Amino acid sequence: MRYLPLTDTDRQEMLSVIGATSIDDLFVDVPAEARLSDKIAGLPDHVSELAVERHMAALARKNLSAGEAPFFLGAGAYRHHVPASVDHLIQRGEFLTAYTPYQPEIAQGTLQVLFEFQTQVARLLGCDVANASMYDGSTACWEAIGMARRITRRGKAILSSGLHPHYVSVANTMAKFTGDALVHQAPTLDAATDIDALIAGIDQDTSCVVVQYPDILGRIDDLTPLAEAAHAAGALLVAVVTEPVALGAIKAPGHMGADIVVGEGQSIGVGLQFGGPYLGLFGCKQKYVRQMPGRLCGETVDAAGKRGFVLTLSTREQHIRREKATSNICTNSGLCALAFSIHMTLLGEKGLRELAGLNHALACQAADRLAQVPGVKLLNDSFFNEFTLVLSKDARDVVRNLADKGVLGGVSLGRLFPDAPEIGHGLVVAVTETVTSEDIEAFAKALEEELA
Amino acid sequence: MTMLKEGRPTAPQAVAEAGTATATGNRALMLEEALIFEIGSTATTGVDFAEAPKVASRLGNLVRTDAIGLPGLSEQETVRHYTRLSRQNYAIDLGLFPLGSCTMKHNPRLNEKVARMPGFADLHPLAPQSTVQGALAVIHELAQWLVTLTGMHSVAMSPKAGAHGELCGLLAIRAALEARGDARSVILVPESAHGTNPATAAFCGYKVEDIPATPDGRVDLEALKARLGADVAAVMITNPNTCGLFERDMKTISDAVHAAGAFVYCDGANFNAIVGRVRPGDLGVDAMHINLHKTFSTPHGGGGPGSGPVVLSEALAPFAPLPFVERRGDAFVLVEEETAEEHHGQTFGRMVAFHGQMGMFTRALTYILSHGADGLRQVASDAVLNANYILRSLDDVLDAPFGGSGPCMHEALFSDKGLAEGFTTLDIAKGLIDEGFHPMTMYFPLVVHGAMLVEPTETESKAALDQFIMALRNLAERAKAGDEALKGAPYFAPRRRLDETLAARKPVLTWTEPALAQAAE
Numbered sequence: 008m009r010y011l012p013l014t015d016t017d018r019q020e021m022l023s024v025i026g027a028t029s030i031d032d033l034f035v036d037v038p039a040e041a042r043l044s045d046k047i048a049g050l051p052d053h054v055s056e057l058a059v060e061r062h063m064a065a066l067a068r069k070n071l072s073a074g075e076a077p078f079f080l081g082a083g084a085y086r087h088h089v090p091a092s093v094d095h096l097i098q099r100g101e102f103l104t105a106y107t108p109y110q111p112e113i114a115q116g117t118l119q120v121l122f123e124f125q126t127q128v129a130r131l132l133g134c135d136v137a138n139a140s141m142y143d144g145s146t147a148c149w150e151a152i153g154m155a156r157r158i159t160r161r162g163k164a165i166l167s168s169g170l171h172p173h174y175v176s177v178a179n180t181m182a183k184f185t186g187d188a189l190v191h192q193a194p195t196l197d198a199a200t201d202i203d204a205l206i207a208g209i210d211q212d213t214s215c216v217v218v219q220y221p222d223i224l225g226r227i228d229d230l231t232p233l234a235e236a237a238h239a240a241g242a243l244l245v246a247v248v249t250e251p252v253a254l255g256a257i258k259a260p261g262h263m264g265a266d267i268v269v270g271e272g273q274s275i276g277v278g279l280q281f282g283g284p285y286l287g288l289f290g291c292k293q294k295y296v297r298q299m300p301g302r303l304c305g306e307t308v309d310a311a312g313k314r315g316f317v318l319t320l321s322t323r324e325q326h327i328r329r330e331k332a333t334s335n336i337c338t339n340s341g342l343c344a345l346a347f348s349i350h351m352t353l354l355g356e357k358g359l360r361e362l363a364g365l366n367h368a369l370a371c372q373a374a375d376r377l378a379q380v381p382g383v384k385l386l387n388d389s390f391f392n393e394f395t396l397v398l399s400k401d402a403r404d405v406v407r408n409l410a411d412k413g414v415l416g417g418v419s420l421g422r423l424f425p426d427a428p429e430i431g432h433g434l435v436v437a438v439t440e441t442v443t444s445e446d447i448e449a450f451a452k453a454l455e456e457e458l459a
Numbered sequence: 460m461t462m463l464k465e466g467r468p469t470a471p472q473a474v475a476e477a478g479t480a481t482a483t484g485n486r487a488l489m490l491e492e493a494l495i496f497e498i499g500s501t502a503t504t505g506v507d508f509a510e511a512p513k514v515a516s517r518l519g520n521l522v523r524t525d526a527i528g529l530p531g532l533s534e535q536e537t538v539r540h541y542t543r544l545s546r547q548n549y550a551i552d553l554g555l556f557p558l559g560s561c562t563m564k565h566n567p568r569l570n571e572k573v574a575r576m577p578g579f580a581d582l583h584p585l586a587p588q589s590t591v592q593g594a595l596a597v598i599h600e601l602a603q604w605l606v607t608l609t610g611m612h613s614v615a616m617s618p619k620a621g622a623h624g625e626l627c628g629l630l631a632i633r634a635a636l637e638a639r640g641d642a643r644s645v646i647l648v649p650e651s652a653h654g655t656n657p658a659t660a661a662f663c664g665y666k667v668e669d670i671p672a673t674p675d676g677r678v679d680l681e682a683l684k685a686r687l688g689a690d691v692a693a694v695m696i697t698n699p700n701t702c703g704l705f706e707r708d709m710k711t712i713s714d715a716v717h718a719a720g721a722f723v724y725c726d727g728a729n730f731n732a733i734v735g736r737v738r739p740g741d742l743g744v745d746a747m748h749i750n751l752h753k754t755f756s757t758p759h760g761g762g763g764p765g766s767g768p769v770v771l772s773e774a775l776a777p778f779a780p781l782p783f784v785e786r787r788g789d790a791f792v793l794v795e796e797e798t799a800e801e802h803h804g805q806t807f808g809r810m811v812a813f814h815g816q817m818g819m820f821t822r823a824l825t826y827i828l829s830h831g832a833d834g835l836r837q838v839a840s841d842a843v844l845n846a847n848y849i850l851r852s853l854d855d856v857l858d859a860p861f862g863g864s865g866p867c868m869h870e871a872l873f874s875d876k877g878l879a880e881g882f883t884t885l886d887i888a889k890g891l892i893d894e895g896f897h898p899m900t901m902y903f904p905l906v907v908h909g910a911m912l913v914e915p916t917e918t919e920s921k922a923a924l925d926q927f928i929m930a931l932r933n934l935a936e937r938a939k940a941g942d943e944a945l946k947g948a949p950y951f952a953p954r955r956r957l958d959e960t961l962a963a964r965k966p967v968l969t970w971t972e973p974a975l976a977q978a979a980e
Contacts, residue, residue, distance in 0.1 A: 008834045008837055010756075010829065010918055011837055011838070011841055012918065012919070013841050013845075013921060017920075018841075021844055021845075024851055024852060025844075025848060025851045026851065027847070027866070030840045030843070032866070033840075033866040035865060035866065036866070037705055037733070038710055040741075041709075041741045042736065042737065043735070043736055043737065045836075046735060046835075047608060047836075050604065050607055050832035051831050052832055052834070053830050053833055054828060056569050056829065059825055063576070063821065063825055063828075066594075067573075067578025067579050068578055069578070069592045069593030070592065070593040071586070071591075072580075072582055073583055074577055074581050078583075080585055080586060083585075083812055083813075084583055086581070090506055090534070092505075092534055092537060092538055094575070095538075096537075096542070096545075099542065099545040100550050100551075101546060101548040101549075102541075103550070103552075103571075104550040104566050104758050105549065105550040105551075105759065105760070106561055106563055106759045106762070107761065107762040110549070110892065110897065111957045112889070112892055112949050112954045112955065112956065112957065113547075113548065113549035113897065113952050113953070114549065115544070115953050116544040116545050116546065116547040120761075121762075122494070122968075123494060125969055126970045127529060130528045130969075135969070139762070142811065143812055143813075144812060146619065174812060177812065179808060179809075180630070180780070183807070183808070184664050185662070227521055255523070255527075256518060256522065257518055257522065257523050258521050258522070258523050258525075271812070278580055279581055281584050281591065281594050281818075282584030282812070282814045282817055283584075283764070283811070283813060283814070283815055283818060284763070284766075284818050285813075296966065296968070304968070305963070305968050307957050307958045307959065307961045307962035308957070308958055308961065309958070310947070310957075310958075315954040317957050317959050317962045319963050319966055320963055320966055321963075325622070325654040325655050325657075325658035326653075326655075327654070328658070329658055330660065331661070332654070334658070335626065335655050335658035335659040336620075336622055336623075337620065337621065337655050338622070338750075338759075338763040340762075341761040341762030342758070342761060343764060345760070345761065349537065351529060352505070352530070352537050352540070353504070353505035353534060353537050354505075354529070355501060355503050355504045355529055355531015355532070356526070356530070356531065357503065357504045358505070361508050361511070362506075367516070367518065368512045369511070371515070372512055387517070388519075390517055391518065407589070410589055410590050415583070415587070418585045422795075422797055425797040426796075
């Protein structure tokens with residue numbers, strides 16, 4: 008019990024100050040039949056730090072980590088090199104063990120970081136403003152759909168077939184309860200995006216069109232015509248970015264007319280972490296700021312006239328507004344936002360553009376090499392660092408068999424879209440700066456054996 | 460100023476006042492730090508990459524050509540920027556952080572070490588299941604602990620934080636009601652509830668109605684019973700509640716709620732007070748979220764990430780969200796949409812893109828294994844002991860509105876009653892900052908005027924508690940005596956009181972180059 012500092016002597020002294028004879032006296036309000044007289048049976052007792060570390064290390068060893076194999080998985084989570092200083096800095100106790108900055112005089116560190124983070128995210132996404140983070144990309148996406156409903160007072164959202172299917176699932180779950188009507192279908196194995204179909208589907212009931220960029224198959228397209236069509240019908244364009252590194256190379260959705268841009272920020276600073284914690288990015292036009300969910304940090308001055316930062320516009324939020332809040336979100340992803348912000352500061356615009364360029368170049372090389380494998384066809388005309396291969400057999404089996412050979416070779420569309428067997432031969436492949444030419448060759452060879 | 464022959468001033472007063480202004484605005488170790496936008500440049504970077512191979516671009520006509528405006532810093536400048544900023548934060552690593560309801564306890568560093576093992580940290584969420592058996596084992600092992608500690612049937616692991624867990628619980632309740640064709644429209648929430656409770660209920664499409672409290676700070680059982688009816692879907696109760704009190708009638712409430720065909724949602728934010736001593740399952744709870752970042756000590760990180768697994772009763776278990784982990788023989792299986800139909804036809808769906816907060820699971824399991832069943836019981840015992848020690852050491856100088864009704868649980872609640880005219884809870888809170896403590900939770904719960912909610916947690920030593928008690932006693936006495944100086948506190952923090960009204964009236968949420976900002980005005 009190494010984390011409990013009270014001694015038995017302390018406990019006795021404290022009990023006498025309280026006027027109780029035992030700890031049990033303090034639990035007198037618990038009905039006797041619900042009071043446990045001893046520790047819960049069937050669970051082990053405390054053990055040493057060494058013993059715990061041994062147990063957890065043994066479990067960690069049962070996994071094949073991304074760094075141990077040629078690795079090509081993406082589909083909403085990307086492996087990038089995170090500089091060592093990022094992890095060092097986020098482990099500073101003053102960041103790691105602080106609470107939400109409700110007392111701004113002694114939380115200027117976190118608050119200034121959030122102000123810088125909001126500015127970085129807004130500029131990256133091409134938005135006027137951004138908030139201090141959401142749980143992840145998928146929850147940011149459904150919050151955006153809800154925000155569009157509040158702004159337009161319309162209840163029909165059109166989701167692109169290129170939107171990550173898990174994001175679609177999350178939106179569908181929430182829509183069952185909020186009453187939004189969601190229009191969506193699975194993608195087809197086509198080099199072109201579904202923008203024309205989305206435009207055709209917009210009507211006077213449409214609150215928003217939700218489009219992912221680059222999309223789940225890695226395709227990229229100009230969003231401007233879609234934004235114009237949405238706006239002409241009084242609807243909003245919500246753009247979803249699951250790979251923010253892309254925005255070091257390709258146009259920002261906000262600059263193509265998107266009203267709300269949400270994203271998954273995990274790529275920058277956070278790491279893979281088996282799916283969480285991740286970092287929801289949320290940006291929008293200035294005029295919609297009071298409809299935003301989540302925390303916002305703003306600039307102000309202190310009593311001595313010095314610049315400082317505080318959480319602001321909290322009349323949108325649950326702790327003030329209760330059932331009339333714009334969202335129920337409270338705890339967000341503060342530490343992940345810090346990691347993102349530090350990594351982005353290390354990169355700067357110069358580093359981000361270089362990183363994006365390197366990702367794209369390696370992805371082009373990998374796509375060309377893999378397309379030479381018999382039984383493999385490259386779907387995409389255009390992409391950033393992720394593309395779709397159409398294989399001569401079901402990609403689910405291929406992925407499993409490649410894993411048995413020690414190659415982590417992409418994400419099968421069968422796993423992502425179990426209800427759409429017609430696209431089951433599709434394999435989504437991501438290539439980041441962590442991939443070497445040896446990795447690409449190993450993947451190509453293994454794929455060749457598998458498809459032979 | 461007169462000097463000794465060694466060159467030191469002769470009078471202490473002169474020492475205190477000399478050199479209070481500096482040219483830089485810095486004060487020795489307390490360094491002012493400008494924004495990255497003021498000190499960085501878009502041509503600077505702290506990283507280097509291999510040269511990209513020459514390829515024909517596949518970006519089409521979408522190449523980003525605008526100036527993005529993201530400043531970079533060298534690595535050394537980056538380390539300094541964030542190190543300097545970190546020093547403007549209070550943190551549990553620095554001292555007692557008695558934020559009621561938030562459970563700021565020590566964050567053991569073993570947890571951080573384990574979470575960073577590549578076998579956990581460097582795993583892709585969609586990696587083939589054969590390659591992530593250890594990770595699935597962690598989720599399963601933690602789930603077993605949570606189910607056993609709470610005496611519940613099963614647990615949904617994916618919710619991302621407490622409020623997200625509330626959503627999970629209410630969605631399960633709504634799905635269960637719909638499955639039996641029973642549309643209900645109202646959720647009852649006590650006045651003392653966290654703001655997330657009514658916000659969540661409203662989000663799920665329910666009408667929220669308050670339940671009044673009794674004079675001793677608990678749910679009014681008779682009022683609740685009178686309101687129950689065919690339109691009530693659920694009651695959301697925090698237990699121990701936000702006044703720091705155990706809801707003595709919890710089992711009776713649950714029985715009445717169930718008899719009326721409704722469900723009991725328990726806000727588990729305060730589970731720290733009862734872990735190992737009370738199982739919510741024994742009290743008739745149907746769903747309860749557990750804030751892993753509170754009870755099980757995953758760090759708060761300046762506002763998250765949290766993690767909010769939801770334990771469920773047998774009645775709600777079939778409706779749990781995807782995905783979840785099942786043990787089949789020696790193997791662990793992640794059940795997702797692909798395989799869900801055969802096992803889990805009634806699931807209400809998916810709440811997040813992947814499987815929840817894995818990085819928090821590894822930390823929480825590490826913490827749980829370190830304590831074991833015996834240690835977790837001691838956690839609750841010491842948390843409650845520490846809170847009662849504070850309550851009884853201060854109830855002669857501060858009004859304790861429910862102090863007469865018996866012991867508190869893990870947090871001691873005081874009010875501003877008895878302070879001199881014009882003195883408020885805020886003044887005491889800001890005074891605590893100067894004394895080197897983080898303030899307690901202020902003005903919550905709403906049912907007490909000028910509430911001060913003090914939660915010391917079990918990881919504070921008696922010496923730390925005694926120093927805090929001394930400081931708070933002194934502040935209470937100053938506020939009762941009308942010491943005007945208190946209204947200017949804090950004096951010694953990196954900033955004096957900040958103008959929150961200005962921030963909200965003219966929101967500045969992003970940095971703009973001064974020239975552009977001026978032009979816009």
